[in-house]
Amino acid sequence: GIMCGRFSAIRKLQELAKYYHAITPGVTYGVSYNVCPTELAPIVTEKSNNEREIQLARFGTPAKMAGKGFLMLNLQAEKIANRENYTE
Numbered sequence: 001g002i003m004c005g006r007f008s009a010i011r012k013l014q015e016l017a018k019y020y021h022a023i024t025p026g027v028t029y030g031v032s033y034n035v036c037p038t039e040l041a042p043i044v045t046e047k048s049n050n051e052r053e054i055q056l057a058r059f060g061t062p063a064k065m066a067g068k069g070f071l072m073l074n075l076q077a078e079k080i081a082n083r084e085n086y087t088e
Helices: 013-020
Strands: 007-009 030-033 038-046 054-057 060-065 068-072
Touching: 007 038, 013 054, 030 068
Parallel strands: none
Antiparallel strands: 007 030, 038 054, 060 068
């Protein structure tokens, strides 16, 4: 499969909010054609009352190995489960 470590976030906040019918409480960000691992990027979340909200989150999957925490990319479940010292 294709592995990627970057992506584009080129839609303006107002466009995302309209498309997803989402609120944007205090969120600001600039468009980027090169969102790198650990950078903040917009995500859409849905609350239990079905209200959608745009928030910023760090790009990557949190992981710990050998007592060190880091953000992991291109995670393959069948491989990570067999690694020593891995905890969620």
